[in-house]
Structure formats: structure tokens, C-alpha cells
Amino acid sequence: MGKCFKLYLINLKSVEVKTLIKLSFSTLGCPSWDLEKIVRSAAKMGYDGVELRGLLEDLDISRRREFTADINETKRLLTDYGISVSGISISARFAVIDPDEKREQFDEARRNMALASDLGAPIVRIYGGRIPKGFTHETIMPIIAQNLREIGDEAEDYDVTLALETHDDWIDTSLCARLMKEVNHKRVRILWDLHHPYRMKGEKPEETYRNIGQYTVSIHVKDSIMENSKVKYVLLGEGDVPIKEMLRMLMEGGYRGYAVVEWEKRWHPELLDPEIVLPQYAHKMREWLDEIASEKTQHH
Numbered sequence: 001m002g003k004c005f006k007l008y009l010i011n012l013k014s015v016e017v018k019t020l021i022k023l024s025f026s027t028l029g030c031p032s033w034d035l036e037k038i039v040r041s042a043a044k045m046g047y048d049g050v051e052l053r054g055l056l057e058d059l060d061i062s063r064r065r066e067f068t069a070d071i072n073e074t075k076r077l078l079t080d081y082g083i084s085v086s087g088i089s090i091s092a093r094f095a096v097i098d099p100d101e102k103r104e105q106f107d108e109a110r111r112n113m114a115l116a117s118d119l120g121a122p123i124v125r126i127y128g129g130r131i132p133k134g135f136t137h138e139t140i141m142p143i144i145a146q147n148l149r150e151i152g153d154e155a156e157d158y159d160v161t162l163a164l165e166t167h168d169d170w171i172d173t174s175l176c177a178r179l180m181k182e183v184n185h186k187r188v189r190i191l192w193d194l195h196h197p198y199r200m201k202g203e204k205p206e207e208t209y210r211n212i213g214q215y216t217v218s219i220h221v222k223d224s225i226m227e228n229s230k231v232k233y234v235l236l237g238e239g240d241v242p243i244k245e246m247l248r249m250l251m252e253g254g255y256r257g258y259a260v261v262e263w264e265k266r267w268h269p270e271l272l273d274p275e276i277v278l279p280q281y282a283h284k285m286r287e288w289l290d291e292i293a294s295e296k297t298q299h300h
Contacts, residue, residue, distance in 0.1 A: 021251060022258045023285055024049035024086035026220070029263030030274040031056070035066050035074065042083045045279045046286065049086035051260045052121075059091065062111040071118065078119075085121040086258040087163070087218055088112050093129025094147040095140050095169070102147065109151055113158040123163050123218045123257075124155070125191050128170035128179070137175055145182040152185035163191035163218045171196045173203060173211035180215045193220040193262070194246050199231060205242050209249045216255060219246075220262040221285065233264065233271055236284040244288045251292050259285060 090112045092105040190212045197203040223239030261281040
């Protein structure tokens with residue numbers, strides 16, 4: 001009896017630690033699935049949530065029927081399957097100087113912040129984007145910071161956090177850290193794509209974590225190898241991106257957001273199908289998170 005009880009406690013503890021990081025996948029990975037299939041599959045594969053990045057033929061989902069006229073049906077679908085919306089990923093970028101371009105970015109952000117708020121999604125992913133012609137990181141810094149502060153104030157009204165992804169000209173996380181200090185707004189944070197700083201910039205995980213760990217509110221997970229000087233995306237654990245090490249740092253540092261599997265099938269149709277990839281990533285992530293959690297309980 002005593003032994004059973006002890007085992008039960010250990011299991012309970014690991015479950016408790018394990019669920020601190022929740023699993024989600026981006027709809028970028030299943031561009032041919034309708035919303036019902038996305039939500040049903042997420043539940044079946046053991047995910048906690050989905051990140052909305054495009055649906056069928058539309059990249060900007062905010063004007064689609066499922067998220068306008070039929071929004072209540074969508075909410076019911078999510079509730080029925082016990083799936084949350086972990087975030088909405090959009091194309092809006094904020095290293096912009098042209099007033100018309102700026103207005104477009106702000107409008108896209110507003111539409112999607114309103115939708116995120118309606119769906120109970122905590123995060124809207126945004127981009128810094130490319131540095132405009134004639135500018136450097138140095139000279140664009142005050143401009144992007146001002147843009148982000150302005151949109152951050154609006155995010156406050158919607159009770160969502162904007163997460164700038166380590167992407168485009170903002171993969172170098174020392175620059176992201178500088179930008180965050182400059183912006184200094186609690187509604188503007190970082191989405192750490194675990195792949196890009198490591199793969200594109202050769203950053204060591206501890207260096208990246210030191211730079212942006214404190215600002216990270218969401219993470220994208222994908223594994224890869226280099227083949228003929230090109231990035232080749234692979235199943236989780238079959239590549240050489242030190243994802244488990246990064247997850248360990250995040251968990252130990254108190255990260256409590258979602259880990260979002262981002263399989264870029266929409267952009268690279270030749271990639272393996274979601275039916276294969278999404279269950280494999282979920283299984284491997286659970287395995288790793290469990291291992292990290294049990295290491296943690298053994299150390300206590």
C-alpha cells in the first residue's frame with residue numbers, strides 16, 4: 001500500500017511539472033485541413049491547443065467566416081474538444097517607416113488582437129521584419145521601438161501580449177534584447193523560435209536564453225539538419241537542434257507558456273504530411289518534458 005501511494009505521489013508530481021508547458025501546433029503545418037479537422041486532430045494527438053496561422057486558402061484568418069459570422073460555432077467546437085487557441089500568428093511587421101505601410105500593419109494587428117481577445121488567446125505573434133532600405137539596426141531601433149510601444153498600448157486594451165519572433169532581420173537575440181529594453185512595454189515580448197538563432201546565427205542555447213529568456217512568452221519548435229548547405233526540416237530528435245536543452249532552460253527558468261510545433265508545410269509543400277509529423281512531435285515533446293520534469297523531481 002505504502003509503495004503504491006509513493007508511486008502515485010511521484011506520478012502526480014511529474015504530471016504537475018509536465019503540464020506547466022502546454023503543447024500546441026501551428027496551422028501552418030496543415031494547410032489543407034478545415035477548422036473542424038484541425039481541432040479534432042489536436043485533441044486526438046494529445047495537444048492542448050492550436051496556434052492559428054492561416055486556414056485553408058487564407059493567411060489572414062481574421063476576416064474568415066469561422067472567425068466572424070460563425071465565431072460562436074468555432075468557440076463551441078474548441079470547447080467540445082477541450083482545445084485552446086494558444087495564439088494567433090500574423091504577418092504584421094513593425095520596422096516600417098512609410099505611413100501607409102505602418103497603417104496596414106497596425107490594422108492587421110488590431111483585427112487579430114480583437115479576435116485573440118474573443119477566443120481567449122493570450123498571444124499575437126508579430127515580426128520586426130526586414131530593415132528598410134537606407135537604414136541599419138542602429139538607425140531603425142528608435143523607430144521600431146516607438147511603433148511597438150504604440151501597438152503595445154493598444155494590446156493592453158485587448159488584454160493580449162504581442163510576441164515579436166526571432167525572425168527576418170531580428171534573429172540575433174542580442175538585438176532582440178536591446179529592442180525589448182528600448183521598448184520597455186509589458187505587452188511587447190518575444191517569441192523564441194528555438195530553431196532560428198541556433199541554425200541561422202550559430203547562437204549557443206545558453207547565450208540565446210541569457211539574451212531573451214526573461215522576455216519569452218511563446219516558443220516555436222522545429223528540428224532540422226544541414227544538407228548540401230541547406231536547412232532540411234526533420235522529425236523531432238532526428239535533427240541536431242538542441243531543443244531538449246533549450247526546453248530544460250525554459251522550464252528551470254519558470255517558462256509557463258506553450259511550446260508550439262511549427263511545421264512549415266504551407267511554405268514547403270514537399271515536407272512530410274501533418275498526419276505523420278504532428279503526432280511524432282507531440283509524442284517526443286511529451287517524452288522530453290517528462291524526462292526534464294523527473295530530473296527536476298529527483299534533484300529536489
